[in-house]
Amino acid sequence: MRVLTCNCHGLIKFPELDLGPDVKIEQYDNLCKLKLDIGADETVVIAGCSPNLLEGIFPNANAEFVNLLEHITLVNHSPEKAEQLIVAAVAKMQNTPPVKTKVFNIKSKNALVIGGGIAGIEVATQLSKNGLPVVLIEKTPFLGGTVSKLDRLYPEGTPYSHTLMPLINKLQTSGNVTQFFNTEITDVTGRVGDYKIKLKAKPRGVVECINCANCIDVCPVEVNDAGKKRKAIYYIPTFPDMYAIDFDTCTKCGECVKVCPGKIDLEQKAQESDIDSGAIVVATGLNWYDVSKVEEYGYARLEGVMKTLEFERAVASGALYPKKVAIVYCAGSRDSKHLPYCSKICCLLGLKEAKLVKDRFPDAEVYVIAMDMRSYGTYEYLYNTLRDKGVSFIKGKPSEIHRRNGILVVKTEDLFTNELLEVEVDTVVLNSGFVADTITFDKFNIKLNGDFPVLFENAGLGNYELPRGIFTAGAATFPGSVSETLIDARKASYSALSLLRQDKIETRIPQAVVDEDLCSVCRMCIGTCPYNAISVVDDKIKINEELCMGCGICAITCPSYASQLEGWNHSGLYEQIRALVKEGDVLAIMCRWSAYNATEQAAHDKLKYPENVKIIRVPCTGAVDPSHVMLALRNGARGVLIGGCYPDACHYARGNFRAKAREQILRLNLEALGMRKDRVRLEWIGKDEAQKFADIVYEMNK
């Protein structure tokens, strides 16, 4: 084994080291400038400056880093301590097998884009323009998604055709895009670079079409499509340029076949196809929250109470001439009984509807009833415009909507005037929030935070080290304006493109591995994984390599040490602590993301802390083993400090909470064994909280 030492241009003074015949010591004075080769199967100790820096220089090394600069030299600690740190690091690495290299071959260069709304269209166009073969699937018969249902877009109220038509035209001329309509995914197998997907296209019914529109004259089935009337056979002027039959409402009476013989097939069969794909962009958009669940607002019970989309389409198509309109904001949003979150765009949608009324019927009265107006950024202009146009804004949350003498009454408080109001109108628009269309999320193991994917699934924040090849785009990530949606689509395109440009991905990030000879399949680990990476497959515990982020929480949960985090296996850490901790020491086991950085900052802040404080670095407080704490105490440690991220700020979501629970029970154990419970402390220490770190270790030294 090699120990690479760097004296940082003479800054670091080294002790004389004798680590036995099996350990070779190499001395450098500027390790950071050398391109040293460290083998994949080799384990090394690197002693020099900060691991945060050295990890960037040796990203693939199986290394334990000893920070002599910040933990010895700059804090004036002794060369003997330096030697102890190095000896302990050697003990660790002599008992730590190397991290396995994981290779993901990008076998398929196809990109699958799910969803033919503006996000999906934009992603497909971008990928196709860059030379990738793209499959775009859409579950309805037409492209356009939510935007194609709208009359206009905020803030100005421009018709959607300004935006959607150019996007569709660019897509159709971009190159190599295969489009499937009325299509759903029935099965997904495989992994990044090599997904196999089964598709099922439901029948369109219309085989050939010249858009003569004769069929709608004879179709007897009238359908209310979100506020707008159409027939069971219908057309949306986006793409493809042909009619389609809505088989959910079609009675198969055959009238349309009579006027268009041979070109309409009511008994058309579903078609199945298999495709392969290296990366998948999920652009499945959003759904309006089911506002009928907000019972006090009377949707579906009271005539004249409408959803925003219905209202917009009814007014635009001339089916509705409102004179007095109340637009009720946050209908079911920011409400623990319904959607606990803010959907971000609905405030602007409400303003858009108010402007629609004022544009069409300048004399109509419009009341906007809102707890808050979140017209963020420059959308504030739209709000100001509507104030100028005479829209009344009431600050409040309506308690009830009912009908009295044929008039709708909205009961609300007004927090500006501190009055209870009854607003009398002919139409109420319930401005509700949104949920993601989760139709495919389960198939792609996309985890949710509330009703939308957790942020790191987002295209722009994809995990490049270990890509799953699944990206979300547009409103499937989170609701946004048309321009925000297109920006998100570009981010997803970039992520998918940079992935598919490679032939293979090699990573050496540490992951949990399970020793089947030790695992009893007790399943205690499964629920502790923040990434749902653990499951039972064929009666064995299986770690999904695409999901495991290497926190080590499961390894410390496993009562048999069957699960181990590569690079941090229990016996390596055991030997490190056994070698390091001497009578009277304080052992500081620090999370690499927060508390460890504070220990480095202490050196640059010129803080002093006692020589007997020995610092080791771990991936997460959730990876700290109570057994190792016990070992440190047996070795005579005065105290053990576990330092990590503040609650809710854990890099691995919930590792610090797991650590907290373990600390709590461990402390009971210590007391029962006659020790003061504060000899073990789990503390939240932010990366700049050097003073806090120093204060705590002083306290623990008393």
Add this chain to the structure above:
Amino acid sequence: MAKPLVAFYWCASCGGCEESVVDLAEDLLKVVDAVEFRLFPVAMDFKYSDVEALPDKALAVSFINGAIRTEEQEHIAKLLRQKSQLIVAYGACAHLGGIPGLANVANRKEVFETAYKNTASTVNPKGIYPQTVTETEYGKLTLPEIYDTVQTLDQTIDVDYYLPGCAPPPDLIMNAINAILEGKLPPKGSVLTSEKALCETCERNKTKPDKLAIKDIKRISEVKADPEKCFLAEGIICMGPATRGGCGERCINANMPCRGCFGPTKEVKDMGARFLSGLASIIDVDDEAEMEKIAQSVIDPIGLFYMYSLPSSIINRKQGV
């Protein structure tokens, strides 16, 4: 061919390990046919001097049960090591320290005060405690010294194999005896049972939800346990995930959770700390105050997590006493 010579000795134990020999039933006759005893205090009248008279390594195997807590036990354990080819730590007390090992939460003085004075059934007005030497009119009487700290057998002498359990079940005993007689022994240091934890064979493991998450910790005495369901999933502490299997789930079948008498699996150095870590990890609460409350509901952590393994754990006794 001469029959192999065998010793069966007891140290700090309850006698249950001796009972386990009787539990062999008809198989006991086979064992008696196959071997010749040279020491078996509960059953046969051999003297220590008989063993001392044997040449070194004359005994094929010595089965020693019980923890080591007296001078005499240490002496005989060392004597048997000298006279035996193999030493088998027999039962939880020899293996891990066992129930007598819980005395490590106190010292000798406290143990004596409890045993010879404070218990309600004890009448000892003169406060007389056991002495190693007592002068009487008939001469000097001696007793072996009782130690402050209870030890496992392998903390006293080198041990070749471990037969786990409180007490070891008959099938494992017969497997071990057959393996010794046939010379088909696993690597030295092996625990002669399953390498995996109890959950592997526990019927109730099937009823465990995939995501084990508990919101409170219950004591078995406080609830009526469902005879079908996984104890842990119900919030009842069961050491099964941290304990070697092979016991035949005797306790589970009697609707009692596992308390860990078979000891930890092979990589684990501190059974209690390991189980504690797993248990804490499945507490599905993110609120610190709530978490503290749940943790406080663990009554007697040593008696729960280290019921059989305190002397063998990383910190093997109460500190400061």
